[in-house]
Every structure is written in C-alpha cells, then in structure tokens.
Amino acid sequence: SKGAPSSRDSSARGAPVLQSLPKYAQLAALLAPAIHDVGHLGVNNAFLCAISADLALQYNDKSVMENFHASTGLRLLQTPALDVLNGLDAGEKRKLRSLSVEMIMATDLASHFEGISQFQVALEEGLQINGPDGGNLSLLLANVLHAADLGSTGKPPEVYFAWAKRVFFEFFDQGDTQKRLGHEVVPFMDREQADISKAQQGFLKFICEPTFRT
Numbered sequence: 276s277k278g279a280p281s282s283r284d285s286s287a288r289g290a291p292v293l294q295s296l297p298k299y300a301q302l303a304a305l306l307a308p309a310i311h312d313v314g315h316l317g318v319n320n321a322f323l324c325a326i327s328a329d330l331a332l333q334y335n336d337k338s339v340m341e342n343f344h345a346s347t348g349l350r351l352l353q354t355p356a357l358d359v360l361n362g363l364d365a366g367e368k369r370k371l372r373s374l375s376v377e378m379i380m381a382t383d384l385a386s387h388f389e390g391i392s393q394f395q396v397a398l399e400e401g402l403q404i405n406g407p408d409g410g411n412l413s414l415l416l417a418n419v420l421h422a423a424d425l426g427s428t429g430k431p432p433e434v435y436f437a438w439a440k441r442v443f444f445e446f447f448d449q450g451d452t453q454k455r456l457g458h459e460v461v462p463f464m465d466r467e468q469a470d471i472s473k474a475q476q477g478f479l480k481f482i483c484e485p486t487f488r489t
Contacts, residue, residue, distance in 0.1 A: 295404075298362070299374070303375045310348025319340070320336075320338065378416050391485060394418045418486075425483050447469070
C-alpha cells in the first residue's frame with residue numbers, strides 16, 4: 276500500500292484550490308493559521324471557565340482561548356506597520372475577518388464532532404466553494420485548519436512523539452495548578468496517574484483519524 280502523502284505532495288494538490296479562491300479568502304487561509312494560537316496561555320478553556328478567569332468572563336465561557344486568539348491576532352492588523360490587508364477594500368476586509376474568525380473557532384475541540392458532521396454532509400451533497408455567498412467556503416477552510424491543528428499526529432513517529440511530549444508537559448502543568456487550587460484533575464492531566472499511550476490511542480482513533488479521513 277502507498278504511504279501517507281508528503282507535505283510537498285499535499286501542498287501541490289492544494290495550491291490550485293487556494294489559487295481559485297477570492298483574494299480575501301486566500302489571505303484568510305494564510306492569516307488564520309498564523310494567528311490561531313497567538314498568546315496561548317498553556318491551559319484549556321475548561322480550566323479558565325472553572326476559575327472564572329477574566330478571559331472566560333469576557334467571552335462568556337464560549338471558546339475562550341479561540342476567541343482570544345482571533346481577537347488578538349486580528350487586532351494586530353490595526354497597527355499600520357502590521358497591516359497586510361491594505362490591498363483589500365472595506366467589504367473584502369469584513370469578509371476576511373469573518374472567515375478568519377470562523378476558521379479559528381473551528382480549532383476548539385468542543386466543536387469537533389459538529390464541524391466534522393457538517394462537513395461530511397456538505398461533501399455528500401456536493402461541496403460548493405464558489406458563488407456570491409461563498410457556499411461551503413468557510414466550512415471547508417475551517418475544517419482544513421482544524422485538520423492542520425491536529426497535523427502533528429500524522430507526522431513521522433519522531434515528530435509525532437516530540438510534539439506529544441510537549442503537549443503532555445503542558446497538560447501536567449495545568450494538572451499541577453488544578454491540584455494546588457483544590458480542583459478535580461482529569462486523569463490524562465495528572466502526571467501521577469496519566470496513561471499517555473491509552474489517552475493517545477483514544478485521541479487518534481476518535482478525533483484525528485476521522486478528521487483526516489474526511
């Protein structure tokens with residue numbers, strides 16, 4: 276059987292699709308990935324909501340970090356020296372902002388199953404990314420970014436394991452903080468109880484593999 280396509284192969288196949296998109300969508304497809312984790316605090320949304328963090332209150336406990344990333348990243352473009360959108364008119368800038376926000380929101384794992392389900396339905400009915408209303412453009416790019424966000428799990432083993440180790444360091448740091456605060460810690464964030472292999476098996480089977488197959 277053939278191995279997984281290389282990043283070069285995938286990029287080559289994706290290039291014609293990207294080039295066929297409106298200019299604002301092409302820019303959003305580059306901008307949203309660049310800012311989708313900007314300023315990350317190293318903790319998850321559930322933790323921020325549990326401690327009533329300022330960001331959780333600001334965003335009403337809804338996709339807290341994702342809202343923060345989108346707002347922070349897009350706000351940077353208000354600085355003249357960082358404004359890469361001066362070639363767009365006002366309408367295109369509004370569309371880019373809306374599309375970028377939708378893409379970044381899709382990286383919240385809480386919306387994973389809903390997003391994949393909607394994308395599968397769109398594929399079955401015939402994906403449309405052209406037309407005056409954009410069709411399924413935002414759904415397509417949102418799922419592309421979501422898949423890319425999980426991308427380390429599809430890399431060669433040495434890359435995958437290196438990133439998995441970093442992720443669990445972050446999990447354990449959060450777990451330590453939760454213990455100090457007297458909060459309940461989910462098993463995979465407890466450095467004394469975590470079964471990393473088991474946790475990763477479930478993550479790969481139920482989250483990553485279905486995403487990549489779609």
